[in-house]
Amino acid sequence: ETGVTQTPRHLVMGMTNKKSLKCEQHLGHNAMYWYKQSAKKPLELMFVYNFKEQTENNSVPSRFSPECPNSSHLFLHLHTLQPEDSALYLCASSPNSGGAGETQYFGPGTRLLVL
Amino acid sequence: DQQVKQNSPSLSVQEGRISILNCDYTNSMFDYFLWYKKYPAEGPTFLISISSIKDKNEDGRFTVFLNKSAKHLSLHIVPSQPGDSAVYFCAATSGSARQLTFGSGTQLTVLP
Numbered sequence: 001e002t003g004v005t006q007t008p009r010h011l012v013m014g015m016t017n018k019k020s021l022k023c024e025q026h027l028g029h030n031a032m033y034w035y036k037q038s039a040k041k042p043l044e045l046m047f048v049y050n051f052k053e054q055t056e057n058n059s060v061p062s063r064f065s066p067e068c069p070n071s072s073h074l075f076l077h078l079h080t081l082q083p084e085d086s087a088l089y090l091c092a093s094s095p096n097s098g099g100a101g102e103t104q105y106f107g108p109g110t111r112l113l114v115l
Numbered sequence: 116d117q118q119v120k121q122n123s124p125s126l127s128v129q130e131g132r133i134s135i136l137n138c139d140y141t142n143s144m145f146d147y148f149l150w151y152k153k154y155p156a157e158g159p160t161f162l163i164s165i166s167s168i169k170d171k172n173e174d175g176r177f178t179v180f181l182n183k184s185a186k187h188l189s190l191h192i193v194p195s196q197p198g199d200s201a202v203y204f205c206a207a208t209s210g211s212a213r214q215l216t217f218g219s220g221t222q223l224t225v226l227p
Binding site: 009103105108109 | 124149157159161164214216217218219220
């Protein structure tokens with residue numbers, strides 16, 4: 001397996017459910033990211049982890065809880081979501097976060113539908 | 116307020132012709148710009164980038180132009196091929212920021 005993988009690819013959940021999204025990168029990168037893409041909107045950065053430490057939280061509601069146990073794995077724990085949280089959730093990685101000229105590599109995303 | 120704007124949500128071009136995708140930005144601190152391509156059901160893939168110290172970067176059929184005074188960049192694809200049909204995202208970052216700021220994307224359709 002190469003690149004950035006995400007599971008599940010599709011997820012339907014009720015507002016009272018708890019679920020987790022998983023991201024794994026096989027690129028030896030030190031930084032990982034969660035993005036949200038809603039319909040017709042730009043990608044919105046949610047969280048940044050660098051060397052397993054969270055370095056950015058873009059005012060994301062607490063019903064989204066990230067976890068980064070090591071530089072290769074990133075989770076997004078979901079709890080009591082709202083229908084407006086339905087979106088494509090993309091994971092990305094880069095060699096290190098910050099600094100000009102750094103390319104981020106994306107996974108295929110998890111399409112989430114909250115009923 | 117969006118700092119990176121792609122004002123054309125869609126563009127159709129005939130195969131073999133040039134595709135020009137445009138992007139405007141408002142933050143003068145941005146010093147590195149990237150273009151990503153996204154097919155349905157896949158994540159964005161990096162296409163080409165340019166540093167603010169340059170005004171042009173070329174990679175095969177893809178060329179990115181940067182006009183700093185106008186805060187405008189464009190992606191030229193020539194010749195366009197049907198396989199280029201995808202959503203193209205412009206993104207920007209600055210040396211002091213640890214994140215990419217994306218535009219909303221332009222759907223390119225190359226007609227055979």
